[in-house]
Each structure stands twice: as C-alpha cells, then as structure tokens.
Amino acid sequence: MASNYLTATPRVKIKVARVLTRPTMGHIVSVATRNRIRNHGLLFDVSDPEFTPQVRAEMFWRTYESAEIRMIRRHLQDARTVVELGSSLGITTAHIASVLGTGGRLVCLEANPHLVDGLRRRAIRYRHDIALEVENAAVTERTGPVPFQLAASAQCSRVADNDNGLSGGEITVPSTTLREILARHRIDDFDLVSDIEGGEASYLLGDPGSLEGCRRAVIELHETSFGGKVVAPTDLIDAARMAGLRVVERHGPVVALVRG
Incomplete structure (x- = not known):
C-alpha cells in the first residue's frame, strides 16, 4: 500500500x-x-x-504541518536565535528546539492563551540547555487589544477580521509587532518561523525593515487583506524578495527563505 x-x-x-x-x-x-x-x-x-x-x-501519519517541520529540520540546523510567530500546540516549537545550536535561544509568540503552557512544556522537554521565552500575544501591524476567534481546532483559531465586539467564540488578546518583539527581547540577528494565518502581511508589507536582521525564514503564506486590498501569497513572496530574502524551497503555501 x-x-x-x-x-x-x-x-x-x-x-x-x-x-x-x-x-x-x-x-x-x-x-x-x-x-x-x-x-x-x-x-x-x-x-x-x-x-x-x-x-x-x-x-x-506525519501530515501535521509536515512542510514546515521538514523545512525547519533541513534549513535551521544549529540556529542560534529563532523567533516563532504562531507556536500553536508547540509541535513545530519542539522541532525548532531540537535543532537549535548549543545554548540557543527560542522566542515564541502564541495568541491563544489556552495553548501557552502546553507549548512551553513540549519545547523544553527536548532541550534544557536553551533559553526559551514564550509570550501570549497576536502579531499584527499595531499594538493593543484585538479580538481573537477561538475554534475547535487550534490550527483554525485566528485574529478576528474586525473589532466590532466579541461573539461567543471570541476573546480579547494583546497584540504586538515583529519590530517590538525584537526590541523587547533585544534581538539583532535571528531566524524566523511564522504561521499566523495572514498576519505575516503585518511585517512583510507593513514593516519589511523589521526583517533586516533575519538570516533565514520558514513562513506559511496565506491569502489575506492588508491596507484595504486583497493580498495573495505571490505578493508576499515579492515583498520578502524586496526585503533581501530569496526562496530556496517551496511546498504549497510554505516557503523557506535565506538572505542574499
């Protein structure tokens, strides 16, 4: 079979x-x-x-985030500092931790507060010699509270499309930007892993300068809207190229990029 x-x-x-x-x-x-x-x-x-x-x-069956995990294990070996946006259940987080260099550093952002403790446990299980920092926050183009839509599956939870009040399945979570994350954690050079359901437009289009210190990246791209316009994954790839990153591998919506 x-x-x-x-x-x-x-x-x-x-x-x-x-x-x-x-x-x-x-x-x-x-x-x-x-x-x-x-x-x-x-x-x-x-x-x-x-x-x-x-x-x-x-x-x-190894279909869960399979492209991201393969690219993490292939392209981020011996990384020193990794910023992960959208850590979810912590499965990709654990794979990142397992390939970090000795004494490496992993900074994770996850918007769903119910997942934070679990993802921290799963990451630290594999590496006790790394610095692990976990924040409960969504990554957007602005700071402040935002509505977050909870779903039955953690993979489907996301920042809500509008902030006109909360429905029964929504909560309010803090939001931050990639630039603020880097400043708050005093990060200069870093590798990036990102799966934030369209939120990647906030830095690729909204603040590409925040990627200046990014050496390598694994990003899942989503069709989204930004600045009142519909944005396709190809538009986001073009933005990454303009920021000095080139695609070295692609599988569907998931891309691996390196600087230069």
Missing part, C-alpha cells in the same frame, strides 16, 4: 490523507499508541485535550 501511495496522483493522495486523518482514525491512534506519538523523530504526549482526534491522526 505504501508503494501504491507513493506513486499515486495528487488527487488520490488527498483522498487517502482525508481517510487517514478522520476523527475515527485519531481515536484508534490514541488507543494504539497510548497517546505517545512519534513525529519526525520526536515523541509527543498528546493526552492533553487540546489535541483533537484529527490532529493526533495527522501527527501519526
């Missing part, structure tokens, strides 16, 4: 992936692994309720 899957068409692969990551499969995986799932070489305790059955299945 594995051989057939490898030679299958993209459409067939998508159908197979959907079957393998159904909630029912997630429950089977949980029982079979006793909630200890190995993902790209790291073993995770997924017993926390933040891990939905679908996420557990995706982690088991």
Whole structure:
C-alpha cells in the first residue's frame, strides 16, 4: 500500500490523507499508541485535550504541518536565535528546539492563551540547555487589544477580521509587532518561523525593515487583506524578495527563505 501511495496522483493522495486523518482514525491512534506519538523523530504526549482526534491522526501519519517541520529540520540546523510567530500546540516549537545550536535561544509568540503552557512544556522537554521565552500575544501591524476567534481546532483559531465586539467564540488578546518583539527581547540577528494565518502581511508589507536582521525564514503564506486590498501569497513572496530574502524551497503555501 505504501508503494501504491507513493506513486499515486495528487488527487488520490488527498483522498487517502482525508481517510487517514478522520476523527475515527485519531481515536484508534490514541488507543494504539497510548497517546505517545512519534513525529519526525520526536515523541509527543498528546493526552492533553487540546489535541483533537484529527490532529493526533495527522501527527501519526506525519501530515501535521509536515512542510514546515521538514523545512525547519533541513534549513535551521544549529540556529542560534529563532523567533516563532504562531507556536500553536508547540509541535513545530519542539522541532525548532531540537535543532537549535548549543545554548540557543527560542522566542515564541502564541495568541491563544489556552495553548501557552502546553507549548512551553513540549519545547523544553527536548532541550534544557536553551533559553526559551514564550509570550501570549497576536502579531499584527499595531499594538493593543484585538479580538481573537477561538475554534475547535487550534490550527483554525485566528485574529478576528474586525473589532466590532466579541461573539461567543471570541476573546480579547494583546497584540504586538515583529519590530517590538525584537526590541523587547533585544534581538539583532535571528531566524524566523511564522504561521499566523495572514498576519505575516503585518511585517512583510507593513514593516519589511523589521526583517533586516533575519538570516533565514520558514513562513506559511496565506491569502489575506492588508491596507484595504486583497493580498495573495505571490505578493508576499515579492515583498520578502524586496526585503533581501530569496526562496530556496517551496511546498504549497510554505516557503523557506535565506538572505542574499
């Protein structure tokens, strides 16, 4: 079956992936692994309720943030300082921690306050010799409180489109900018990992100068709106190039970039 899957068409692969990551499969995986799932070489305790059955299945079959994790492990080996925007459950955070150089530093921003403690535990499990700093904040083009839309899956939670009051699924969270993060943590040279559901426009378009010290980056790009205009991933790639970064690898919406 594995051989057939490898030679299958993209459409067939998508159908197979959907079957393998159904909630029912997630429950089977949980029982079979006793909630200890190995993902790209790291073993995770997924017993926390933040891990939905679908996420557990995706982690088991290595489809959860697979492009980001592969690029992190391939391009950020021996990094000294990494800023991660949108750490979510902390799976990519743990992979970043595992490839950091000795005495490295990892600064994480996550808007969902319910995920902060868990992602901190998962990152520090793999590296006790690094400096880990975690902030509960959204990354936008401005500072101040913003509405944040909670979803059943942590991957789908995001800053709300407007601030005309909160619905039942929204909370208020603090927001900050990439430039302020760097200043607050006294960071000059850094590598960047970013998956903030369109918030990447805040620095790529709103403040490209904040990327001056960025050496390498792994960014998931999203179609979004900025300055009243719809922005496509290709527009964001062009902005990254204007900021001195070039694409060295791309898989769908995920790109790896280096300076020069």
